Amino acid sequence: MTALRDALDEALTAHERHPRPGLPVRGFVLDRAAGTPRPALRHADGRTVIAPDGHIHRMSPSPDRRHIAIEWAADASEDAVLGIVDVASGALRLHPEIRLRYDTVLWSDDSRCLEVVASRDDALVTLDVDSGAWTSTPLEPAHRSRLFPGGTRGLLARTTRGQGTSLFDRATGRQLGRWNALHGAFPLTDGVLVWHADGVDALACSGTTRWTRRDDSLRITDVTVADDRIVILGVRDGRTVVSGVDATGAREATIAAVGESTTTGVRIDDGILYLAVEGPLTPPRIVTETDAAPEAPTGQTRRLDVPARDGETLTAHLTAPAEGSGPRPLLLACYGGFGVPHLPVFEPTVPAWVAHGGAYVTAQIRGGGERGGSWRAAGSGARKQQAVDDLADIARALIDRGITRPDLLVLVGASLGGVVAASCAFQHPGLCAGVVTTAAPLDLLSLAEHPLGAGWRSEFGDDGSAASRNRLRRLSPLALVEERTDAEGLPAFLGITLGRDTRVRAIDTRRTVDALQRLGAPARMWTAPSAGHGANALDDLHALGLTVLEFAADVTSGGIR
The missing domain is CATH 2.130.10.10 (YVTN repeat-like/Quinoprotein amine dehydrogenase)
Structure with missing residues (x-):
């Protein structure tokens, strides 16, 4: 195992050398x-x-x-x-x-x-x-306040829990409107563009709505505005799309210069539109709308659409070596929450794993933002179990198609994704060989004990009622383990915590590891002492990534070469 660890370390280091442009x-x-x-x-x-x-x-x-x-x-x-x-x-x-x-x-x-x-x-x-x-x-x-450019003195957004966000012109004190969730505001030549949870609205300085754009199938992830040119980045049907909108709200041609790569950001600067693009095996780069699409890297990423048990179509983006076929050791990654799209992007552990014969899958499950507002609603709140069910359905499809086997499958998730991955693994004994969680609140019955936990209760459907607490008990990874009397079918567990995490406490992971060990299941906790929930230094990311790869190689019994 030492030789394999050294080889994974070398491969990971090589792919970490790629820059991260802005x-x-x-x-x-x-x-x-x-x-x-x-x-x-x-x-x-x-x-x-x-x-x-x-x-x-x-x-x-x-x-x-x-x-x-x-x-x-x-x-x-x-x-x-x-x-x-x-x-x-x-x-x-x-x-x-x-x-x-x-x-x-x-x-x-x-x-x-x-x-x-x-x-x-x-x-x-x-x-x-x-x-x-x-x-x-x-x-x-009692309010969350934010400033945005616009008008003569800027704009003030004021959010009150349960009452949405109001936007005010600071020069006049006029309220321009109220939205359930406001993500950004941008000055137009004679007005304001508001990006909110349901789309974008163009307002006159008086607050009168000039035009609106709503599309329930599209989750907007970024907006850039220069003068009256508007460019919107969003996710539809599991893929990123970039489109332009003029000052009248008319839609211009979709910008498709980046081919099948994932676009992660857009920006107009000095009159030029820049796009940040990447893929699982394609390091991030900045291109303009006239640049050619990136060349295909060694290996491949392909889209798999699979049926869920209720008939919905789920999507998995599979990255694997160009040569050979399965079954392979496979890392199945998920998120599935807060309407955040889970997209196939560059992460150095992916090419390092693929270089040694493994496969990696980005699972797009309900609760995320891959297919708009309805998709998110179908896997959040009282329906949070749906995200877990979707992950299990994708895992079974990968096994049924011969891409992997249960003894070669490792579920991985960070933060909320760690909750979904662990819940799936513990609800379905024998489904996978291992599960890795990073900075995950694994005790859903004690969310408020985390620094930001009170804001997560609605995502998991915790309204304080007996019915919601019972539902959370069936979903919570810690509760699922504590209610068991034996370790039969349980996967190996690696719980990663972050020493500088200001969102999630480590106690949930420690309690989960202790409960698994009492049952006799293989479980351990590893802490990245100087890492946090946001941006981290490269050496911290390297140690974390290598720990995950080494664990996955170990529990898949030598399937990695």
Whole structure:
């Protein structure tokens, strides 16, 4: 096993050398260059502005491009502070009192000051960039507030739990509208474009709706606007689609320059449309709409449509070596929650696994965002069990088609995906050889004990009633294990926790491992001490990825060569 571990280590290292490019914003990018541990700020032509010994979560260049506001964290936790980078000198000035967590910066037109909602302190902060002086105005903690560009003084979004999000023009105080969930707002020449959970709305400055676009089959994942050109990235039928919309709402031709690759982001910068594209065996790159499609890599990814037990069509994207056939050791990855599309993208463990004869599958199951709002609703709330059933149906289809066998199959999932993977494995003894969870809240009866757990209850259908608690008990991985009296049919279990996780506590994984070991099932816990739930340094990702590959190679009994 030592020789195989070394070979997997070498393959993983080789594929980690690929850079992680970023989309340009006002001529700057936040990207990770080949061979570097974490992202840095650069000019779009590649010149480095600053490569700090820390984590940059977000960046926002000033209109005059002399300064860049960043969210900076000393470690991999998601708790950050505001920093200002002087582009000419590369000097970084941190403001540790201005505490952020994925908050949008709003620059003044003259670039002399900025505003930001410091969400960790429920305060609106105004900063004079040159002097460093700042003021703070408390906000109501009952609301979540965000700033967006638009109008003459920007837009304020205010979210109240259970009441949706209202958007206000700060200059006039006028309410422009209310939506169930608002993802972003963008200035138009004479109005505002609002991206929300159901589509996009173009509004006049008065709040009057000019036009709307609704498509229940499309899950919008990114929007970019420049003047009155609008480009929308979304997922339909398990694939990404990029389309343009003009100021009247008329749909332009679909942009298909990236072929079958997955598009993960779009950005118009200095009049040019850029797209971030990648695939399971195709490292990320930035292309323009006129670039040619990426060349096919060694190996292949193909789409499999399989029937669910209730007749719905499920999709699995299978990546395997170009030569030979199954059954192969197979990693089956899932998510299935919060309307987030689970797409075939580049992750260095995939080509490393495939290079040694293994296969990898991205499962698209209900609860995710692969087929729009109805697809999400069918696998969330009181219907959360549907996501688990879908994963089991995909696993059985892969076995029935001879692509893998139960003794060669490992289920993997992170965060909510870890809950779905573990629940599937424990509900269906003998289905797989192993299951790996990363940073997963495995005790669904105690969600509120996690830092952000109160916000997850609706996703799992926990309304506090006896009926919902009974339903969660049948779904919760920890409860499923604790109710067993023997280990027959249970897979090997690897529970991964993150030492700097500010979302999910490690206690659920520890309790699950202890319960499995009491039954005599093979189970262990592994912690990445300096990794968090968000962006991580390359060495942390390497250790985590190698741990998963080594576990999978071990439990599939030498199927990997």
